[in-house]
Amino acid sequence: MQQERARALFAKYGLSLDSHDWIAAPAPMPAVQRVEKAIRMRVHRSCHRCGTIYGSDKNCSQCEHPRCKKCPRYPKKKLTVNKEKELTSDDKPRKKRVLTVTTRAGNELAYQPSKQLVRRTCHKCETVFVPTTATICENCRHIRCTKCPREPAKLQKWPSGYPGDAEADSDSEVEKQLEKFRRTWRKPRQRVRWECEKCQTAFISGSPQCPGCGHERCDKCVRSPIKKLKEEKVYDPRLVAAVEAKLRALDVDSDALSEGIQAA
Numbered sequence: 001m002q003q004e005r006a007r008a009l010f011a012k013y014g015l016s017l018d019s020h021d022w023i024a025a026p027a028p029m030p031a032v033q034r035v036e037k038a039i040r041m042r043v044h045r046s047c048h049r050c051g052t053i054y055g056s057d058k059n060c061s062q063c064e065h066p067r068c069k070k071c072p073r074y075p076k077k078k079l080t081v082n083k084e085k086e087l088t089s090d091d092k093p094r095k096k097r098v099l100t101v102t103t104r105a106g107n108e109l110a111y112q113p114s115k116q117l118v119r120r121t122c123h124k125c126e127t128v129f130v131p132t133t134a135t136i137c138e139n140c141r142h143i144r145c146t147k148c149p150r151e152p153a154k155l156q157k158w159p160s161g162y163p164g165d166a167e168a169d170s171d172s173e174v175e176k177q178l179e180k181f182r183r184t185w186r187k188p189r190q191r192v193r194w195e196c197e198k199c200q201t202a203f204i205s206g207s208p209q210c211p212g213c214g215h216e217r218c219d220k221c222v223r224s225p226i227k228k229l230k231e232e233k234v235y236d237p238r239l240v241a242a243v244e245a246k247l248r249a250l251d252v253d254s255d256a257l258s259e260g261i262q263a264a
Helices: 002-012 081-088 173-180 237-249 254-263
Strands: 100-102 108-110 193-195 222-224
Touching: none
Parallel strands: none
Antiparallel strands: 100 108, 193 222
């Protein structure tokens, strides 16, 4: 139809249309098969602490809580058939295999994990509690309290006493008063006073100048109490001569000998 119209148009104006001048129409595009994909569903998660919906970030914009498994998901995740079977199955849990060793007599010994041996000692009579779960001392009938030591100790886990211990208030009133007013020995302090050599005025503690005449404290100012001089050790000359004779017999240098005596 289009070729006939083109020839009529060319003949009207005295032109000729050849077959090779005709531009063929483009071939139809092949039909593309559509790939079927599952419908995508937008999943929302909300914080289980404050209820804020999470964005692209995994941290809550309200309370800075990182997204965890407790944060609810909408819509809920569908369980597969295998998981549903696992949840609904009535299979009993498998028992753990017990490691056994057969002895020469034919008896079977089961492996037992090692246990920590704990000892509790009475703080009054130093008697070990037997058994370890006992709360009353067999010797003095003292009720186990927080003062009774434990071996090995676990002060980081139980700093104020172990489970099952009674409070340490079971002592008599006299012992309580003694512990309360027990005196702790401390080394006595000695106060040093200085007197000015010119006007015999006592210096104020911490001030190097005399409050009376303004004299600056020096070595001539009197110190009370007098500073004790270190006593130098004086060796017996006979012992020194005997040691020198022995060292000379061993061919020891005299300079080294004198240095050793001074160092001693």
